Amino acid sequence: MATEKFVIPIGPQHPALKEPGHFEFDVDGEVVKGASVRLGYVHRGIEKGAETRNYVQAAYLVERICGICSHVHATAFSLGVERLAGVEAPPRAQAIRQIVAELERIHSHMLWVGVAAHEAGFDTLFMYSWRDRETVMNLLEGITGNRVNYSANVLGGVKCDIGPEQAEMIRTGLAFLEERTQHYLEVVSTDAMFLRRTRGIGIMTRDDAERLGVVGPTARASGVPRDVRVDSPYLLYHEHPVELVTEEAGDLEARFKVRVRELFESYRVIRELLDALPEGDLTTRIPRRIKPAETISRVEAPRGELFYFIKSNGTDTAERVKVRTPTLPNMASVVVTSVGHQLADVPMILAGIDPCFSCNDRMTVVRRDGDKEVWTWEQLRQYGIECYR
Amino acid sequence: MDLVIAPGDLVAAAGALMDARWGYLVAITGLDLGPDDGRLEVLYTFAGGAALLTLRVPVPRDDAKVPSLVSVIPSVSFYERELMEMFGVTVEGTPNPDKLFLPEDWPDGVYPLRKDFSMEQLNRQAEE
Numbered sequence: 483m484a485t486e487k488f489v490i491p492i493g494p495q496h497p498a499l500k501e502p503g504h505f506e507f508d509v510d511g512e513v514v515k516g517a518s519v520r521l522g523y524v525h526r527g528i529e530k531g532a533e534t535r536n537y538v539q540a541a542y543l544v545e546r547i548c549g550i551c552s553h554v555h556a557t558a559f560s561l562g563v564e565r566l567a568g569v570e571a572p573p574r575a576q577a578i579r580q581i582v583a584e585l586e587r588i589h590s591h592m593l594w595v596g597v598a599a600h601e602a603g604f605d606t607l608f609m610y611s612w613r614d615r616e617t618v619m620n621l622l623e624g625i626t627g628n629r630v631n632y633s634a635n636v637l638g639g640v641k642c643d644i645g646p647e648q649a650e651m652i653r654t655g656l657a658f659l660e661e662r663t664q665h666y667l668e669v670v671s672t673d674a675m676f677l678r679r680t681r682g683i684g685i686m687t688r689d690d691a692e693r694l695g696v697v698g699p700t701a702r703a704s705g706v707p708r709d710v711r712v713d714s715p716y717l718l719y720h721e722h723p724v725e726l727v728t729e730e731a732g733d734l735e736a737r738f739k740v741r742v743r744e745l746f747e748s749y750r751v752i753r754e755l756l757d758a759l760p761e762g763d764l765t766t767r768i769p770r771r772i773k774p775a776e777t778i779s780r781v782e783a784p785r786g787e788l789f790y791f792i793k794s795n796g797t798d799t800a801e802r803v804k805v806r807t808p809t810l811p812n813m814a815s816v817v818v819t820s821v822g823h824q825l826a827d828v829p830m831i832l833a834g835i836d837p838c839f840s841c842n843d844r845m846t847v848v849r850r851d852g853d854k855e856v857w858t859w860e861q862l863r864q865y866g867i868e869c870y871r
Numbered sequence: 872m873d874l875v876i877a878p879g880d881l882v883a884a885a886g887a888l889m890d891a892r893w894g895y896l897v898a899i900t901g902l903d904l905g906p907d908d909g910r911l912e913v914l915y916t917f918a919g920g921a922a923l924l925t926l927r928v929p930v931p932r933d934d935a936k937v938p939s940l941v942s943v944i945p946s947v948s949f950y951e952r953e954l955m956e957m958f959g960v961t962v963e964g965t966p967n968p969d970k971l972f973l974p975e976d977w978p979d980g981v982y983p984l985r986k987d988f989s990m991e992q993l994n995r996q997a998e999e
Contacts, residue, residue: 518967519949519971520969520970520971521971521972522970522971522972522973522974525972525973527983529984530983530984530988692895693945693946694945694946695895695896695944695946713918713920713921714918714920714921778916778923778925780897780918787897787918789897789898789916791898791900791914791916793902802900802902802903804898804900804901806897806898806950810949810950811946811949813949814946814948814949815946
């Protein structure tokens, strides 16, 4: 009955997850009929801020756009500024950038496996994947001195080297992680209880994915062969390429499989880079002032294509820095894929795109007749779990 | 590749790319050339593999209008909402003109990524 249709606001605050966002789902009984999104609760005006800071300062600023994929932001920015200045980082620096970028992808994907498993009520997988993720966090700390916001990049190169000892440490860590990843792949593709929450849920066809312009693992899980590392190689990705990982099903199970399978590619390419680490300098000189020009720099972040547009004006400060993060196009897909699904599937569909911002502390169930009931995200998650019990 | 086109040709140009199934829309970038120049530029960047194509649409600052691309690229809404609130470019025909990133109580007519934006202006407008 039409009078039984609810509008369910979810968000914006959720202290346990990463970042806030606000959704409104129109539901007819259990079924989601429509959805809308409101972002900006963590909008910090970084694009504007980058216009008032010199390139060196802005590099630190953009690294702080994201706490998970910080390195990839600094890499995209550095590559753009270096291109504007007409310099190129030395090969050794590029190799180290790529190694750190792939380690970052490993930590990001493992974090996601844990979060998504938790939303499904599979806390054993959550605990194991986050325990194992500590290995890669330690590797990152061992190389750069930091667990997050590694600041490995400087304009014109990198500030940390990888010596034989660290290379050995990385190899040992990767061996452990690879074994664990094999186990995760088995779990996400065979565990019957888990598959009930993922198989056939949140399906996005290849046509839909292309129409919505989604990027990264979300696109690749729908069979769209789209990966900046392959399509438009940067750093040393043309000499040490990664293989494109795609799945055809387009459901949550496919999104799990794509991300877990990508981990093996990251392990392989890091080992390859360690074996063939070029000798030479870590940095090259870069002019302080940069002549007026424009450039576009694209890199593959863990969540998909990250786009930077940088315009220089002859000073030591950028005229304009535009950032388009992968979550923006992927978020549009949530609004579409959640329609027609059970409300209980919403937490998983939302987690399925690996939003680089998260949801909600509180959700209000608003009945059309004015009755109100306030739910926490925990209650919604629990509701999803109970529904499938 | 960088093509300068008029606002009136935008939908046809983007439509031709989509009909040819060439690439996808990567981003919409606003650029303020400043009060002295008197123009804004809206950059529509498409990517197909390693190739990039930018459609550059110059519009006057005091009458900034571009047509919505929603008829040819249904997922464009977020990008258009961001462009509207940050640069004060009216996107005609966009399905949802609500704010996406800025707060609900952000004053009208204040566009943070325009070059003449200042905190004083914001505070003054907010008080009114």
